Amino acid sequence: xxxxxxxxxxxxxxxxxxxxxxxxxxxxxxxxxxxxxxxxxxxxxxxxxxxxxxxxxxxxxxxxxxxxxxxxxxxxxxxxxxxxxxxxxxxxxxxxxxxxxxxxxxxxxxxxxx
Amino acid sequence: xxxxxxxxxxxxxxxxxxxxxxxxxxxxxxxxxxxxxxxxxxxxxxxxxxxxxxxxxxxxxxxxxxxxxxxxxxxxxxxxxxxxxxxxxxxxxxxxxxxxxxxxxxxxxxxxxxx
Numbered sequence: 630x631x632x633x634x635x636x637x638x639x640x641x642x643x644x645x646x647x648x649x650x651x652x653x654x655x656x657x658x659x660x661x662x663x664x665x666x667x668x669x670x671x672x673x674x675x676x677x678x679x680x681x682x683x684x685x686x687x688x689x690x691x692x693x694x695x696x697x698x699x700x701x702x703x704x705x706x707x708x709x710x711x712x713x714x715x716x717x718x719x720x721x722x723x724x725x726x727x728x729x730x731x732x733x734x735x736x737x738x739x740x741x742x743x
Numbered sequence: 744x745x746x747x748x749x750x751x752x753x754x755x756x757x758x759x760x761x762x763x764x765x766x767x768x769x770x771x772x773x774x775x776x777x778x779x780x781x782x783x784x785x786x787x788x789x790x791x792x793x794x795x796x797x798x799x800x801x802x803x804x805x806x807x808x809x810x811x812x813x814x815x816x817x818x819x820x821x822x823x824x825x826x827x828x829x830x831x832x833x834x835x836x837x838x839x840x841x842x843x844x845x846x847x848x849x850x851x852x853x854x855x856x857x858x
Contacts, residue, residue, distance in 0.1 A: 633785070665849075671851050672747070672833055672835075672849030673786075673835075673847075673849040674849065678846070718786070730788055730791065730799065731788070731847060732785075733785045734785060735784065
């Protein structure tokens with residue numbers, strides 16, 4: 630079936646540290662891949678996306694590369710800030726029943742300390 | 744108002760109550776979604792509407808009843824809920840349900856507690 634596996638959290642880092650959140654997926658075909666972010670008390674926001682193999686999505690200093698050979702879409706940031714503290718969700722888009730739908734991972738909570 | 748709004752933000756209800764959650768999108772989108780977010784579980788897609796027609800119902804119990812009177816409004820009617828239904832209910836909208844990489848825009852959610 631279609632599924633997304635994210636690294637278990639929580640992740641706690643100091644400001645300016647390097648961040649990696651691992652994400653691997655199982656899917657038939659070549660789905661679009663997404664990272665969403667949920668700040669405290671808010672809904673999810675799209676952070677970045679990639680629609681085909683070897684595409685790199687980037688936004689706000691975050692990057693993720695669609696790796697078909699390892700079925701991965703790991704999220705990275707070179708220097709995190711306190712304001713990056715949030716829950717991060719990896720997701721893939723599949724076609725089911727004639728419509729597109731998102732399948733999410735469980736989320737990884739990131740806390741950045743000053 | 745901009746984006747996707749949800750009311751109420753918090754709701755506490757007894758198992759015999761009937762209540763409704765409301766979602767409104769101001770983005771001119773054609774598709775709307777209800778998700779359930781429980782602690783330590785992935786987001787669960789509950790319902791999908793495209794142009795006011797339900798296109799997806801993910802085996803959701805009948806105590807949850809969606810309604811989409813127009814492309815801007817989506818309701819989730821609740822009755823005789825169970826304590827395990829306590830969760831954050833998120834509404835989202837997108838330009839369409841078919842197509843590569845349509846972004847979904849989420850509301851802030853309604854935190855539901857069933858006592």
